[in-house]
Amino acid sequence: MAEHILFLTGKLAEKQLRQILADMQPDFEYTVHQLGLSVAALMTADMIQRRLKDTFGADRAIVPGRCRGDLDQLSQAIGLPFERGPEELRDLPEYFGKRAKKPDLAHYELRIFAEITDAPRMELDAILRQAQDYRRDGADVIDLGCLPATPFDHLEQAVGLLKAEGFRVSVDSLETDDLLRGGRAGADYLLSLHEDSLWIADEVASTPILIPARHGDLDSLDRAIAGMQAKNRDFIVDPILDPIHFGFADSLVRYHETRRRHPEVEIMMGVGNLTELTHADTVGINAMLLGVCSELDVRAILATQVSKHARTAVREADRARRIMHAAKALNTLPKHIDDGLMAVHDRAPFPYTFDELQDLGKQIKDPSYRIQISREGLHIFNRDGFHSATDPFDLYPKLGVEHDGGHAFYLGVELGRAQIAWQLGKRYAQDEALNWGCLLETTEPTVDPHVYKQAGSTLQKPADVPHPGPLPKGEGA
Template sequence: MKKILFITGKLAEKGLKTVIDSIEDKKFSYEIRNLNVNVAALLTTDMIERRIGDVNDFDEIIIPGRVRGDIKSLEKQLSKTITRGPDELKDLPLLFGAKPVKYDLSKFETSIFGEITDALNMTVDQVIEKAEFFRSEGADVIDVGCLPNKHFPHLEEIVQELKNRNFYVSIDSHNTDELIRGSKAGADYLLSIKSETYHILENLDSYPILIPTDNDITEFYKLIDRALDDELIFIADPILDPISYGFTDSLVRYVNLREKYPDIHIMMGLGNITELTHADTSGINMIMLGIIEELKLNHILTTQVSRHCSTVIRETDLARRIIHAASENNLTPKHINDGLLVHHGHKDYAFCSDELIEMQGNIKDKNYRIYVNDDGIHLFNKNVYKIFSDPFDFYEHLEVSDDAGHAFYLGVELARAQIAHQLQKEYQQDEELSWGCLVDRKVDNKLQSKELGPTFKKRK
């Protein structure tokens, strides 16, 4: 039978044994070795090499997930297979059972048109800068927005500069002159074409996005049939209406359109929902992409105008990948990627209150530990154990009056812990809170030790 050596610190030793013993049908025997540090996460591979002792009897060594350093070098020095465990102790059984499936998020079948609504009021360079940003967020096509009854003198220059930088471009206007000018400048798509403007397509090479006139679906179907008879390549959009203005009926139009024309390309514009609804857009986009995936729609038009819509393209890009992976694997869109879980967490808390109280009994130093669970924010060291939900309640119990740097550090950490507790998010001391795809987090390179924070650097 395989024999495994588990490396840990003083505080986690008992918890580690409990977790290992909970694994059913173990195919290994084991030993736990405490390397005489309180917190296992503070270990480095160099420390492990110095302290680990004789390992000849073991087939594999499993080290804590937050250990920093070069594992390959440690393997070479010890001549043993070394595995980095999970960051959270309670996830350890995953190493010995069905490992989490890694889903392929590189695939999707829906393209994103990102609209620059105020392109008319921007310089060419400003449009290019925003287009580059939209592309980096996930947009496949840059939609150049025009404004009613406003002359757009630099339309051609914008289109040409975008094409020179390998962008796909659409012109968003109901003005036939602007549509013609944009097409002749090299635009790939014209958004939008109605029955009364269809005639301009005769001498243009751009692909039209067909829309109904005044929501007249009968005439819209006739327009689509005309385009099919003319053997045009086109996209149809029956228009999604805002909530309170026919939203549900407009969804039915998409269902009916797909049933009637199973093979045509269809676009859905999401701005009427995201921009005109005061709700966080990550959830809205996930639901709408689910509808889009089930109806096999091909294109999305979206905007980032309102402040609450400032990350819509990024969210839409991730949502289309998650939803497609779920569809391909016949799953609900859960446990595929948590990038759209921006406010709440989904994991169980690492420790219950009884476990934290027991942990405090083994602490021999004055360093404060902070944890969060359903009972509140837990702060403790060898002398004190307090549970509150408001950081200010800890103030009189903290022994940091002569250490401004440490006081500042605890203030930051307790503020993070309060947010985590209020939103039921995961909290890990010394780590930034996760906000899903909304905020880029610093990459935590476990091959390197963390630099000292500003409050710990040696004063001159």
């Protein structure tokens, strides 16, 4: 027997919901029930519990995505599972099409080494705070960077402190003394050894990351690999990624050639030479480089967050590795897996056409303003009129809020958000912060205009809506 789903909605959305469901030709039975309120987004769990008198024999119920309240408690009270649907009705077909196949982003194989580049100049407590931040953003290994001609007198203490706090640690230097000190202090990894410094691996238990003895010399890297294999020791190899216009394309070829020569070895890619040295949004750079890593089975990257424009590089790499892992497991493109890397744009920024919004405006019978965007610009409307512009300042004289500072402030904030969304091609939803993907893992609470109306000129925040929280830690290699 087909599943029976109950859809709860409001007066203004009922007709559109019925049409969308009819066009979907779903493989389930459904009932659309209008709860007696005009705007579906105003629905709350308490309101549903008071007003819903019949569940129509449904197996579960779907409420609007912006419905506030405790749905678990509601489900127990009524004896029917309740869940939130999409925030926009136009997204309902995709909601059902993807729902059963939503990829699991809890898994990954690639490890992120996050470098603290100024470790020699930092106090121990500052090193620990930075390590904790990196771990929160997804780092698996904390890399202590050593600086040329800069003493790192507290190197051993730093390694010991991080190990005591449960971190995996690497020490990053081309100076043999630094590497020996780090290895003897208990570092898990040493960056970087080459064929002339392999003897260090005999002195310590740390896993070495191998690089060519001379830049681009893969034959020397081959000899270092053979040396470690002869010792029956674990190791990782790094052919070195070069910046754009300084050998980038050739360095990608080296990674491909290294994988061809050594199908089974562990490979690392230092992505910082692209994220740090290219003035472009790092989220896209990380996506591309992690895609290369996925294809070549590169299972470790070295990431840095030195430049201000790269300050979320670790978090971006964490999301990218999860998406690429899921896409690879499903043998599909890294598309429609997750929107965490869609920081600046959205896949479907304008769910309604200008004509549809005008039709909606004609149905509004109350004075509360609705704000929407379409390809044409910003639109604000209530029972008294429908106004459009591309600049919020052009709308201000038409809104009649010159003597209501609180209301003017609220509308200014919302129209400002709407303008940014329209300019960038992002999805805008009134009373919701813009979605910046993995750049912001949490959403700041926003002002509820309906609470505002009840409170007169005092702006108040709505009850907190549970946030899904950060992604779970995955299964590292």
